[in-house]
Amino acid sequence: xxxxxxxxxxxxxxxxxxxxxxxxxxxxxxxxxxxxxxxxxxxxxxxxxxxxxxxxxxxxxxxxxxxxxxxxxxxxxxxxxxxxxxxxxxxxxxxxxxxxxxxxxxxxxxxxxxxxxxxxxxxxxxxxxxxxxxxxxxxxxxxxxxxxxxxxxxxxxxxxxxxxxxxxxxxxxxxxxxxxxxxxxxxxxxxxxxxxxxxxxxxxxxxxxxx
Amino acid sequence: xxxxxxxxxxxxxxxxxxxxxxxxxxxxxxxxxxxxxxxxxxxxxxxxxxxxxxxxxxxxxxxxxxxxxxxxxxxxxxxxxxxxxxxxxxxxxxxxxxxxxxxxxxxxxxxxxxxxxxxxxxxxxxxxxxxxxxxxxxxxxxxxxxxxxxxxxxxxxxxxxxxxxxxxxxxxxxxxxxxxxxxxxxxxxxxxxxxxxxxxxxxxxxxxxxx
DNA sequence: TTTACTTTCAAACAGTCGTTTGATACGCTT
DNA sequence: AAGCGTATCAAACGACTGTTTGAAAGTAAA
Numbered sequence: 045x046x047x048x049x050x051x052x053x054x055x056x057x058x059x060x061x062x063x064x065x066x067x068x069x070x071x072x073x074x075x076x077x078x079x080x081x082x083x084x085x086x087x088x089x090x091x092x093x094x095x096x097x098x099x100x101x102x103x104x105x106x107x108x109x110x111x112x113x114x115x116x117x118x119x120x121x122x123x124x125x126x127x128x129x130x131x132x133x134x135x136x137x138x139x140x141x142x143x144x145x146x147x148x149x150x151x152x153x154x155x156x157x158x159x160x161x162x163x164x165x166x167x168x169x170x171x172x173x174x175x176x177x178x179x180x181x182x183x184x185x186x187x188x189x190x191x192x193x194x195x196x197x198x199x200x201x202x203x204x205x206x207x208x209x210x211x212x213x214x215x216x217x218x219x220x221x222x223x224x225x226x227x228x229x230x231x232x233x234x235x236x237x238x239x240x241x242x243x244x245x246x247x248x249x250x251x252x253x254x255x
Numbered sequence: 256x257x258x259x260x261x262x263x264x265x266x267x268x269x270x271x272x273x274x275x276x277x278x279x280x281x282x283x284x285x286x287x288x289x290x291x292x293x294x295x296x297x298x299x300x301x302x303x304x305x306x307x308x309x310x311x312x313x314x315x316x317x318x319x320x321x322x323x324x325x326x327x328x329x330x331x332x333x334x335x336x337x338x339x340x341x342x343x344x345x346x347x348x349x350x351x352x353x354x355x356x357x358x359x360x361x362x363x364x365x366x367x368x369x370x371x372x373x374x375x376x377x378x379x380x381x382x383x384x385x386x387x388x389x390x391x392x393x394x395x396x397x398x399x400x401x402x403x404x405x406x407x408x409x410x411x412x413x414x415x416x417x418x419x420x421x422x423x424x425x426x427x428x429x430x431x432x433x434x435x436x437x438x439x440x441x442x443x444x445x446x447x448x449x450x451x452x453x454x455x456x457x458x459x460x461x462x463x464x465x466x
Numbered sequence: 467t468t469t470a471c472t473t474t475c476a477a478a479c480a481g482t483c484g485t486t487t488g489a490t491a492c493g494c495t496t
Numbered sequence: 497a498a499g500c501g502t503a504t505c506a507a508a509c510g511a512c513t514g515t516t517t518g519a520a521a522g523t524a525a526a
Contacts (some may be wrong), residue, residue, distance in 0.1 A: 071314035160425040170432045202449040207422025214371040239411040246461030
């Protein structure tokens with residue numbers, strides 16, 4: 045923003061609250077997060093959340109932002125690469141979005157958490173983000189697998205890819221205990237993405253040729 | 256139990272509490288579950304949980320039971336089937352354990368929930384159930400993939416399979432919204448297991464031959 | 467029946483939660 | 497400087513949470 049210095053104090057606290065909420069929601073989930081902790085990190089009063097967002101629910105809705113996920117799909121659709129390369133690119137970008145702690149896309153990490161544990165915002169998340177994502181990935185796999193893939197095979201292959209990606213996020217606490225020196229740096233993330241890409245392309249190729 | 260009529264009233268309330276706790280924990284997670292709701296379903300007093308189990312944590316530890324998961328691995332290891340068939344059998348049994356709502360193995364569904372959201376019992380779960388499971392699956396994949404699979408490839412292939420299986424449980428709320436008529440009956444569960452088996456065997460075969 | 471022990475119960479406790487309140491301080495126009 | 501709408505604040509509210517308490521009820525041996 046070039047007009048950063050024009051922002052009112054009110055806008056600044058709003059943004060501090062959103063930033064803090066992204067941290068706390070992504071770390072503790074919606075249920076586990078407390079507005080007091082969010083306000084403490086934002087150096088704001090406890091009442092600020094209700095004043096600016098109408099409540100904890102309103103803050104969650106404001107915090108969710110599907111733009112990075114949309115941008116990922118848009119960028120992917122406009123490349124000139126072949127479908128198989130586009131799948132590997134998608135997996136690469138998606139895994140980065142889910143795991144990379146530096147490159148803050150906490151919004152998607154929050155979303156990933158809420159998928160398993162319904163919150164007031166789950167319907168919105170599914171409608172605006174998850175459904176389009178599944179459709180996008182389905183279309184991409186259709187290009188790769190051709191017409192020999194049944195609708196059920198296509199749908200389940202989408203699940204297989206998303207399941208592999210989400211595993212690293214959802215099971216992070218477990219993987220850390222199994223392998224304490226695990227770190228999601230760029231090298232590790234790229235290796236994970238490459239693995240899922242190869243593994244899945246082989247799986248799809250097999251399904252497409254089998255019948 | 257043949258000595259059911261011999262059980263004291265105290266033992267009966269203990270068992271009612273455990274059964275109720277399995278339901279509530281598997282539906283709402285450990286955080287979301289309340290001892291009052293558990294006691295209400297068990298038709299017991301609120302203080303019963305503390306009297307019999309020392310607290311909510313103690314009840315969780317008592318509720319967790321890894322016997323079904325161990326039995327699955329033991330049965331799998333003693334078949335005379337080839338490694339590829341054993342993998343498909345494992346996936347079939349594992350998916351059934353995670354998804355089948357009739358055949359009550361709520362213990363494993365509770366465990367699956369807690370993997371993403373650390374609770375006081377996570378260390379115990381990882382040590383006694385998850386680590387042996389990963390090792391078991393790793394050994395099985397080693398038999399299938401041979402020596403050409405690197406340790407990293409082997410480990411990530413284990414993650415790929417578990418990730419695909421867990422996806423159907425962790426993303427159940429989402430999948431229900433995407434496809435309201437989805438039901439995890441035996442036909443659907445068998446189809447899911449067959450898909451993951453084929454998909455994964457192709458992926459492993461590709462990794463094993465690629466280098 | 468008396469005794470000693472275990473189990474249940476209603477009630478309350480101490481703490482945290484999200485939210486509300488009414489007063490105070492601020493930024494702005496007039 | 498006065499006035500006005502906005503934003504912040506400490507404090508409290510009511511509704512939960514897991515847990516504790518002490519009395520009542522039940523159980524079984526002496």
